[in-house]
Amino acid sequence: xxxxxxxxxxxxxxxxxxxxxxxxxxxxxxxxxxxxxxxxxxxxxxxxxxxxxxxxxxxxxxxxxxxxxxxxxxxxxxxxxxxxxxxxxxxxxxxxxxxxxxxxxxxxxxxxxxxxxxxxxxxxxxxxxxxxxxxxxxxxxxxxxxxxxxxxxxxxxxxxxxxxxxxxxxxxxxxxxxxxxxxxxxxxxxxxxxxxxxxxxxxxxxxxxxxxxxxxxxxxxxxxxxxxxxxxxxxxxxxxxxxxxxxxxxxxxxxxxxxxxxxxxxxxxxxxxxxxxxxxxxxxxxxxxxxxxxxxxxxxxxxxxxxxxxxxxxxxxxxxxxxxxxxxxxxxxxxxxxxxxxxxxxxxxxxxxxxxxxxxxxxxxxxxxxxxxxxxxxxxxxxxxxxxxxxxxxxxxxxxxxxxxxxxxxxxxxxxxxxxxxxxxxxxxxxxxxxxxxxxxxxxxxxxxxxxxxxxxxxxxxxxxxxxxxxxxxxxxxxxxxxxxxxxxxxxxxxxxxxxxxxxxxxxxxxxxxxxxxxxxxxxxxxxxxxxxxxxxxxxxxxxxxxxxxxxxxxxxxxxxxxxxxxxxxxxxxxxxxxxxxxxxxxxxxxxxxxxxxxxxxxxxxxxxxxxxxxxxxxxxxxxxxxxxxxxxxxxxxxxxxxxxxxxxxxxxxxxxxxxxxxxxxxxxxxxxxxxxxxxxxxxxxxxxxxxxxxxxxxxxxxxxxxxxxxxxxxxxxxxxxxxxxxxxxxxxxxxxxxxxxxxxxxxxxxxxxxxxxx
Numbered sequence: 172x173x174x175x176x177x178x179x180x181x182x183x184x185x186x187x188x189x190x191x192x193x194x195x196x197x198x199x200x201x202x203x204x205x206x207x208x209x210x211x212x213x214x215x216x217x218x219x220x221x222x223x224x225x226x227x228x229x230x231x232x233x234x235x236x237x238x239x240x241x242x243x244x245x246x247x248x249x250x251x252x253x254x255x256x257x258x259x260x261x262x263x264x265x266x267x268x269x270x271x272x273x274x275x276x277x278x279x280x281x282x283x284x285x286x287x288x289x290x291x292x293x294x295x296x297x298x299x300x301x302x303x304x305x306x307x308x309x310x311x312x313x314x315x316x317x318x319x320x321x322x323x324x325x326x327x328x329x330x331x332x333x334x335x336x337x338x339x340x341x342x343x344x345x346x347x348x349x350x351x352x353x354x355x356x357x358x359x360x361x362x363x364x365x366x367x368x369x370x371x372x373x374x375x376x377x378x379x380x381x382x383x384x385x386x387x388x389x390x391x392x393x394x395x396x397x398x399x400x401x402x403x404x405x406x407x408x409x410x411x412x413x414x415x416x417x418x419x420x421x422x423x424x425x426x427x428x429x430x431x432x433x434x435x436x437x438x439x440x441x442x443x444x445x446x447x448x449x450x451x452x453x454x455x456x457x458x459x460x461x462x463x464x465x466x467x468x469x470x471x472x473x474x475x476x477x478x479x480x481x482x483x484x485x486x487x488x489x490x491x492x493x494x495x496x497x498x499x500x501x502x503x504x505x506x507x508x509x510x511x512x513x514x515x516x517x518x519x520x521x522x523x524x525x526x527x528x529x530x531x532x533x534x535x536x537x538x539x540x541x542x543x544x545x546x547x548x549x550x551x552x553x554x555x556x557x558x559x560x561x562x563x564x565x566x567x568x569x570x571x572x573x574x575x576x577x578x579x580x581x582x583x584x585x586x587x588x589x590x591x592x593x594x595x596x597x598x599x600x601x602x603x604x605x606x607x608x609x610x611x612x613x614x615x616x617x618x619x620x621x622x623x624x625x626x627x628x629x630x631x632x633x634x635x636x637x638x639x640x641x642x643x644x645x646x647x648x649x650x651x652x653x654x655x656x657x658x659x660x661x662x663x664x665x666x667x668x669x670x671x672x673x674x675x676x677x678x679x680x681x682x683x684x685x686x687x688x689x690x691x692x693x694x695x696x697x698x699x700x701x702x703x704x705x706x707x708x709x710x711x712x713x714x715x716x717x718x719x720x721x722x723x724x725x726x727x728x729x730x731x732x733x734x735x736x737x738x739x740x741x742x743x744x745x746x747x748x749x750x751x752x753x754x755x756x757x758x759x760x761x762x763x764x765x766x767x768x769x770x771x772x773x774x775x776x777x778x779x780x781x782x783x784x785x786x787x788x789x790x791x792x793x794x795x796x797x798x799x800x801x802x803x804x805x806x807x808x809x810x811x812x813x814x815x816x817x818x819x820x821x822x823x824x825x826x827x828x829x830x831x832x833x834x835x836x837x838x839x840x841x842x843x844x845x846x847x848x849x850x851x852x853x854x855x856x857x858x859x860x861x862x863x864x865x866x867x868x869x870x871x872x873x874x875x876x877x878x879x880x881x882x883x884x885x886x887x888x889x890x891x892x893x894x895x896x897x898x899x900x901x902x903x904x905x906x907x908x909x910x911x912x913x914x915x916x917x918x919x920x921x922x923x924x925x926x927x928x929x930x
C-alpha cells in the first residue's frame with residue numbers, strides 16, 4: 172500500500188488485470204456500467220477491492236508497515252491522560268441519556284493528533300539548545316518534545332484515553348445503589364471495584380489473545396475506522412491534509428447543527444409525520460399513534476417510521492459495522508415492532524396496567540415499586556413487607572426483552588459451538604505451535620511479548636482488589652459468590668469476544684448473570700448487583716480491551732507499551748467516571764428515578780439494572796414454575812434449539828435461494844428483537860439508512876472513497892456532536908447545576924418533542 176492509502180504494486184501482486192487474462196471475469200447484470208472484477212474469488216470495483224472478510228481487512232485495508240518509532244513518551248503519556256478525562260466524562264454522561272452511546276475512538280484520536288502536532292511545533296526542540304551549547308537543557312527538551320508527533324505515541328495516547336472511557340459500565344452499579352438504596356458508596360470502594368472488574372477482564376483477554384485477538388478474522392470492526400485513519404494521518408501528509416480538512420469541516424458543521432436538535436429544535440430528533448398529522452384526531456387514536464409511531468422522547472413509543480436528525484443518537488457505528496451484522500439486526504427490528512405492539516395491545520403479562528416502555532418496576536396498582544420498604548436499609552428481603560407491597564411487576568416489553576436476552580445467550584453459545592468450532596479448534600492448534608498466518612501478527616514477532624504470567628499476576632491483583640471490596644464494602648455479596656461470579660464471567664468471555672470480534676456487536680449477558688445470582692443469593696438485590704458486576708462487567712471490559720489489543724497488533728505497538736497504556740487508562744477511568752456519575756446523580760436524581768425520563772436525561776440504564784437485580788433476587792417467586800415470568804429463564808434453552816435446527820439445515824442445504832444459511836446469526840436477531848424496550852426509538856430508521864448508504868452504496872460501489880474517507884467522516888460527526896453534548900450537559904442541561912431549558916415553541920413543544928400525545 173502506498174502512502175496515499177491506495178494499493179501499491181506489492182499489494183496488487185497477482186490481482187492486476189491484464190488484457191484477455193482468463194482469471195478475471197466481468198460481472199454483468201443490474202450493476203450496469205460499474206467496473207466490477209473477480210480475481211481468485213476476490214471482487215474489485217474500479218480497481219479497488221471490496222472488503223468482505225477479516226482476511227480482506229488484514230490484506231487490503233491495514234498496512235503492515237512499521238517505522239519503529241517510539242510508543243511511550245512524556246508527550247504521549249500527558250496527552251493520553253488529559254484527553255482521558257474528556258473521554259471518560261462523555262462516556263459517563265451518555266449512560267444517563269435516553270440512548271446509551273459509545274464515545275468515538277476517532278474523535279479522541281483526532282483531538283490528540285491536533286494537540287500532539289501543536290506540541291511538536293510550538294514547544295522548543297532540543298536542537299535549538301544544542302546550537303548554543305546548552306546540553307542539559309537539550310536533554311530536558313528531548314524528553315519533553317522528542318520531535319514530530321509519531322504514529323505510535325499517538326496510538327498510545329489514544330489507547331490511554333479510550334481505556335478510561337471504557338470503564339464506565341461497572342460504575343453503573345454504584346449509581347443504582349445511590350439512586351435506589353440511598354447508599355453512599357465511598358470513592359475508595361468504587362475505584363477498587365471498577366479497577367478490579369476492568370483488570371480481571373484484561374487479564375482474561377490477555378490469556379485468550381491467541382484465540383480472540385491474533386487471528387485475521389478477529390477484526391473488531393468498531394476499531395477499524397480508528398486504525399485506518401491512524402495510518403492515513405501519519406503516512407501520507409498530502410492525503411492527511413485532505414482527511415483533516417474533511418474532519419474539521421464535518422466536525423464544525425455537525426457541532427453547529429447539533430445545537431438545534433439537542434436544544435433549540437428537539438423535534439428534529441423524532442420527526443413523525445403520523446404524530447404531526449394526527450394533532451387534531453380523537454384522544455384514543457392519538458394514544459395508539461403515540462405508542463406505535465412516537466419515539467422522540469425517552470420511553471415514548473416504538474418510533475415506527477420516525478426519522479431522527481440528531482447525530483448524537485444515530486452515531487457512526489453503522490458506518491463501520493459489517494453488512495452481515497446490520498442485515499441480521501434489521502430482521503430483529505422487524506420482529507421487535509410486531510412483538511412489542513402485540514404484547515402491549517394484547518395485554519400480555521397485564522402490559523396495559525403499566526407504561527408501554529419502561530425499565531422500572533411497579534406494584535400491582537401501576538405505581539413505582541417501594542423497594543426500600545421491602546428490602547430495608549440492610550438490602551435484605553423482609554417477607555412481611557413483601558406480603559404488603561406484593562411482587563414487583565415489569566412492563567410487558569421489558570419481559571419480552573429479558574426473554575430475547577436469554578434467547579441470545581443460548582443462541583450465542585450454540586452458534587459458537589456448532590458453526591465456529593472449527594475455527595476455534597484451528598486457533599487453539601496455532602496457539603499451541605506459537606504460529607499464526609496473519610501478516611500483522613508475524614510483523615509483531617520482533618517485539619518482546621507480554622508473558623502469560625504477567626496476566627496471571629494482573630488477575631491475582633484484580634482478585635485481591637475485589638476481595639477487599641467484598642470484605643470492607645457494603646456489598647452483601649459473600650466471598651463464595653464473588654468467586655462464582657468471576658468463574659462465570661471467565662466462561663462467557665470467550666464466546667462474547669468471538670461474536671464481537673467477528674461481527675462488531677456482542678450479546679448482553681446480564682440476564683444470565685443475574686439469574687445465577689438469584690439462585691445463589693435469594694432476597695439480596697444488592698448482592699445480585701455486585702455478582703453481575705464481577706461477571707457481566709468483566710465480560711464487557713474484556714471486549715473493550717481486546718479491541719485495543721487488536722489495534723495494537725494492526726499498528727505494531729510493542730505489547731509491553733500497550734500493557735502499560737491500558738492499565739493506566741483503566742485506573743484513570745475508575746476515578747473520573749465515579750466523579751462524573753456522582754455529579755449527575757446529585758443534580759438529576761428525580762429525573763433519573765422517573766420511569767419515563769425526558770429527551771435529555773434518563774435513568775433507563777440504571778433502572779434496568781435495578782429492576783433485574785430486584786426481580787432476580789426474588790427468582791423463585793417471579794421466574795419460577797409458578798411465577799408470572801417463567802418463560803424468561805426457559806429462553807436459554809429456546810435460544811439453543813433453533814440454532815441447532817439451523818445447523819442441520821446448513822449441513823444439508825448451505826445456500827437456500829441465494830441466502831447463505833450460516834450467515835443468519837440468530838443470537839444477533841434475538842438481541843435486536845428486544846432492542847426497543849427503552850430509550851429514544853426514533854433513531855432506528857435513520858440508523859438503517861446510514862448503514863445502507865455506508866455499507867452498501869459506498870463500500871460496494873465507491874470502495875476507494877469508502878476506504879479513504881468513510882471512517883474519517885464518521886469520527887468527525889461523532890466528535891462534533893459529542894463535544895457539543897458535553898458542553899450543553901454542564902451549560903444548560905443541569906449536569907452539575909440548575910438546568911436552563913430553551914423556551915417552548917413549535918419545534919420545542921412542552922409535551923413530547925415529536926408532537927405525539929403526552930401519555
